[in-house]
Amino acid sequence: MQSLIDKIRSEASHIGDGILKVDGFINHQILPELTTEMGAVFAGKFRARGIGNASLVLTAEVSGIASALATAQVLGIPLVFARKRKPVTMSENCYQAETFSPTKNELVTLRVSSEFLSGRDRVIIIDDFLASAKTVLALAEIVRLSGACLLGVGCVIEKVFAGGREKLSALQVPVVTLAKIDLVDGNIRAFR
Amino acid sequence: MQSLIDKIRSEASHIGDGILKVDGFINHQILPELTTEMGAVFAGKFRARGIGNASLVLTAEVSGIASALATAQVLGIPLVFARKRKPVTMSENCYQAETFSPTKNELVTLRVSSEFLSGRDRVIIIDDFLASAKTVLALAEIVRLSGACLLGVGCVIEKVFAGGREKLSALQVPVVTLAKIDLVDGNIRAFR
Numbered sequence: 001m002q003s004l005i006d007k008i009r010s011e012a013s014h015i016g017d018g019i020l021k022v023d024g025f026i027n028h029q030i031l032p033e034l035t036t037e038m039g040a041v042f043a044g045k046f047r048a049r050g051i052g053n054a055s056l057v058l059t060a061e062v063s064g065i066a067s068a069l070a071t072a073q074v075l076g077i078p079l080v081f082a083r084k085r086k087p088v089t090m091s092e093n094c095y096q097a098e099t100f101s102p103t104k105n106e107l108v109t110l111r112v113s114s115e116f117l118s119g120r121d122r123v124i125i126i127d128d129f130l131a132s133a134k135t136v137l138a139l140a141e142i143v144r145l146s147g148a149c150l151l152g153v154g155c156v157i158e159k160v161f162a163g164g165r166e167k168l169s170a171l172q173v174p175v176v177t178l179a180k181i182d183l184v185d186g187n188i189r190a191f192r
Numbered sequence: 193m194q195s196l197i198d199k200i201r202s203e204a205s206h207i208g209d210g211i212l213k214v215d216g217f218i219n220h221q222i223l224p225e226l227t228t229e230m231g232a233v234f235a236g237k238f239r240a241r242g243i244g245n246a247s248l249v250l251t252a253e254v255s256g257i258a259s260a261l262a263t264a265q266v267l268g269i270p271l272v273f274a275r276k277r278k279p280v281t282m283s284e285n286c287y288q289a290e291t292f293s294p295t296k297n298e299l300v301t302l303r304v305s306s307e308f309l310s311g312r313d314r315v316i317i318i319d320d321f322l323a324s325a326k327t328v329l330a331l332a333e334i335v336r337l338s339g340a341c342l343l344g345v346g347c348v349i350e351k352v353f354a355g356g357r358e359k360l361s362a363l364q365v366p367v368v369t370l371a372k373i374d375l376v377d378g379n380i381r382a383f384r
Contacts, residue, residue, distance in 0.1 A: 021281040028282065029272045029308040030257075032265040061254045062273070065222075069258055073224040080221045081254070087295035089213040090220065103279035116221040 001041045001178040003034060008157070008179055008190040018131070018162060018183065019102060026128050026156065027103075030066045038178060039070025042154045045176040046124060051151045054124045056080060056117065058143065060099070060110055060135050067156050068126035075124075080117060082110035082139060091115055095145040097138035102131070110138050112146070119147030130155035130177055133164030140171055157181060193233050193370040195226060200349070200371055200382040210323070210354060210375065211294060218320050218348065219295075222258045230370060231262025234346045237368040238316060243343045246316045248272060248309065250335065252291070252302055252327050259348050260318035267316075272309060274302035274331060283307055287337040289330035294323070302330050304338070311339030322347035322369055325356030332363055349373060 013021045025031050046054070057079045059068035065081050072079035083090060093114040101108050117123070125139045136153055143150045150173050158165065158177035168175050182189045205213045217223050238246070246267060251260035252274045264271035275282060285306040293300050309315070317331045328345055335342045342365050350357065350369035360367050374381045 015281060019280060023281055023283075023305060023307065027279065028275065028305060029270050030261060030264070031270055032261065032268065035261070036265060062257070065254070065257050066261055066271075069222060069224065069227065069261060072222070073228060076224065078221050078223055079258075083220065085296060087219065088211060088297070089207060089215055089295055091215075103281055104277060105280070113215060113220060115215065 001037065003037060004156070004179045005190045005192065007034065008181060008188065012188055012190070014183060014186060014188050018159060020157070020181070020188065022157070027063050035066045035070045038067045038156060039074045041178055042067070042071045042126065042176065043074040046152050046154065046174070049152065049174040049176070051124065051174065053122060054151050055120070055122045057124050057126055058082065058112070058117070058139055059126045060084070060139060063128040064126055067128065071124070071126050071154065078116070080112060082112045082142065084108050084110060086111055095142040097141035097145070099135045099138035100132070110135070110142060112142050114146065117142070117146045117148055121146070121148035123148050123150050125150065125153045126155070128156050130158040130164040130175070131162040133167040136164070136168060152176065193229065195229060196348070196371045197382045197384065199226065200373060200380065204380055204382070206375060206378060206380050209294075210351060212349070212373070212380065214349070219255050227258045227262045230259045230348060231264075231266045233370055234259070234263045234318065234368065235266040238344050238346065238366070241344065241366040241368070243316065243366065246314050246343050248313045248315050248340075249318055250274065250304070250309070250315050250331055251318045252276070252331060255320040256318055259320065263316070263318050263346065270308070272304060274304045274334065276300050276302060278303055287334040289333035289337070291327045291330035292324070302327070302334060304334050306338065309334070309338045309340055313338070313340035315340050315342050317342065317345045318347070320348050322350040322356040322367070323354040325359040328356070328360060344368065
């Protein structure tokens with residue numbers, strides 16, 4: 001997605017340890033036009049891989065929500081965001097799996113209520129980054145626990161140096177990303 | 193917004209202490225069509241009150257993001273979501289204010305980076321609930337600290353029994369909500 005690659009080239013910075021600062025368009029400020037395009041491109045890439053009948057988009061709060069909602073808008077299906085902390089409104093019956101947050105440096109338990117994910121669902125997972133793949137694998141575990149069928153995974157930015165794509169190969173579903181980045185002498189290189 | 197009122201009537205439940213369970217369309221699962229309509233109705237209501245030149249939509253993570261993004265999509269302006277926990281990517285230069293989370297029963301510090309909010313901005317605040325108004329007042333304090341101009345406030349569901357609208361009167365800006373609810377013998381009554 002060229003507009004995203006351009007944005008990464010002009011605005012993203014590497015703050016060390018492979019962590020990218022993309023506050024201007026993913027983690028803090030959201031640009032509607034860019035985000036709407038992300039949804040359309042994800043939907044198109046899934047369609048091109050024969051995935052046309054998903055029933056649900058699944059993401060993890062917080063930074064996955066915008067691009068996941070844009071995808072759900074194009075596909076016309078609900079979005080569920082896994083909660084990182086259990087609000088009092090959440091059902092006791094939930095599927096859960098652990099991940100790790102590199103930007104907050106802590107273990108996080110993701111939870112999805114069984115009210116909104118069932119064995120009848122056909123699920124697409126969307127997240128902001130594909131790095132170590134821990135969050136996507138936790139979401140995939142939640143899908144597995146629910147008995148739903150995982151159809152595909154989409155991540156906005158793929159850190160190719162982090163090896164996440166290899167870790168997702170066991171899922172045996174298409175993995176699509178909108179921009180890839182590598183680090184060359186500590187500098188970000190963004191490409192298709 | 194009739195479709196939202198219908199949804200509240202058919203799905204929302206009162207779990208006690210004035211807290212609503214609206215996981216099916218606001219706090220956990222998001223319905224794109226309903227959410228897109230929320231954005232269009234917010235934009236129309238602001239326009240009807242003479243607010244047509246906002247530069248930024250401001251909300252608080254997590255549950256405000258979807259309806260705020262839908263509003264930003266219609267208005268064609270960026271969305272900034274205040275962070276509740278400071279990620280390592282966040283600038284040290286940020287505006288902050290305290291609020292209270294009733295669903296997590298704790299004080300929360302909201303932070304917005306000065307990179308994405310300045311004295312030149314004309315801001316609309318969007319949030320999911322108007323109850324005690326603490327979160328909206330914290331966001332309004334962040335707008336004040338930045339020197340930006342607050343143009344209006346929009347909340348998806350107004351709990352009229354919680355008195356938040358009166359607490360916002362000092363802001364002297366239009367406050368629009370998409371559905372009002374009251375409790376009658378502990379049962380939810382939803383209306384315009």
